[in-house]
Amino acid sequence: MLRLSGAVLVDDETVLEEVWAADGKLSRTRPPRADAATELTGWVVPGLVDVHCHIGLGPDGAVTVEDAVAQARADRDAGTLLVRDAGSPMDNSWVHDRADLPRLIRAGHHLARPKRYLRNYARELDDVAELPAACAEEARRGDGWVKLVADWIDRSAGADADLTPLWPPEVLRDAVAAAHEAGARVTAHTFSHEAIGPLLDAGIDGIEHGTGMDPDQIAEAARRGIPVTPTLLQVGRFAEIAAQADPKYPVYAARMRRMHTCRYEHVAHLHDAGVPLLMGSDAGGTIGHGSLPAELAEVVRAGVPAGDVLAAASWRARAFLGAPGIDEGAGADVVVYDADPRQDISVLVKPTAVILRGQRF
Incomplete structure (x- = not known):
């Protein structure tokens, strides 16, 4: 006792x-x-609650079970005791059976298109029309959440390549509706401005990153109570990503630099506008597990009061997730x-x- x-x-x-x-x-x-x-x-x-964490994901895609256990233990030891896994190429449902690992709410696989996301990370759909059925399948596979990749660089445009939406608006609406009918909520990766409007129109339940949101979109998200997960550790890498992209994709690189430069101001605007903020490390892939406290410190650095940040990473997140x-x-x-x-x-x-x-x- x-x-x-x-x-x-x-x-x-x-x-x-x-x-x-x-x-x-x-x-x-x-x-x-x-x-x-x-x-x-x-x-x-x-x-603590990490709502954007990828147990079972490494830089090259799925990791071994042993590595996934190490990831989850790192999160646990940092005080993260509830994870909403925001997409993983691994079937990590076995985490539910481990009393020594954080409680897990799964979103199944990321849903993306070929060559329009990181290699080996997502379930890639050859035909955009497959998205509604795929959302319904992932809803049944996960624990009440589905994860969409809403935008990514389109390298087929050559030097003019930039972030563009992956899905036609009408398909996106049908996909979100299909997930809702299957009893799941939908959250979406998005960096760009262009993807936000169609997501809001489709009835999205959460926005990951949200770096392209303009004041009107922020106000609409606040009005509807749609939460945004800023992932400032990941956005902090945008300058590095831009430097790597600059020789071949200067338009994309310039956009990423702009979003990097205004990242703290942007998060402060989200908070001041009344958008519900959730906290996520984006661990897995390029961000190490156990980094949620560092993410929270970044959000405070952006000007969000520490008390609000703690609440967003604990009792408010638990209430939002039904935990x-x-x-x-x-x-x-x-x-x-x-x-x-x-x-x-x-x-x-x-x-x-x-x-x-x-x-x-």
Whole structure:
């Protein structure tokens, strides 16, 4: 039995003096045999949530199970106890059976088109008309989410190549509707401005990156409550990507540099406009696992208050995903820190205790 005391941050309004963990469950009331409890004191936070993470994905595509386990453990040890996997070439459903790994909400495979995304990352559809059926299939394969790749560079245009949408608007509408009919929500990778309007028109449920959103699109996302996951660690690589692309694709490179330059201002605008922000490291591929605390520090650097960033990475994200936080009878998934992360986000880098399913790691 474990007693967690000090400041237990339940949500935006509720702070408890203590909670108890027994048999992998949380209790807000003192249970029997409390005198036998082990005690941890500090700032107690619901397990962090990484909503854009790819367990099973490496730089060249799918990794081995052993490597995927190492990825998930790195996330866990950084305090990430719930992951929405935003697409993976690996069938990582086996993570559900591992008590030592973060809880996982899967989105199945990325859906993209041939030569219009990173090689070996996605399920590639030869015919755009296949997208609605593919969305329905991935909805059945995942845990209530589908991941679309909405735009990517079109290299067939040569020196004029730039980011362009992958899907016709009418196909996109049918695809989102098909996922919804199958009981899933849809989130979409998008860097460009051009892809956002069709996504909003299609009824998209989430936007990943969102670097091309203009003020009107931001206002519309805020009005509808459509969350955006900024992934500033990934956007921070745009200058490097532009330098690699510049010799062959100068138009694309120039756009990526512009978005890199205004990345902090853009995230601040999202927050100020009232767009719900979710936090995602984009770990897997080019970003290392266990990097969610670094992502959160970047969002604070953009001007979003630390308290809002912490909420977006814990209790607000859990509510959005339908996962419990520090609730009576919920799974004992909490992280303990020696200082208040609402005041100093940097304390998230070094948790004093990580408790997953009641077990300390």
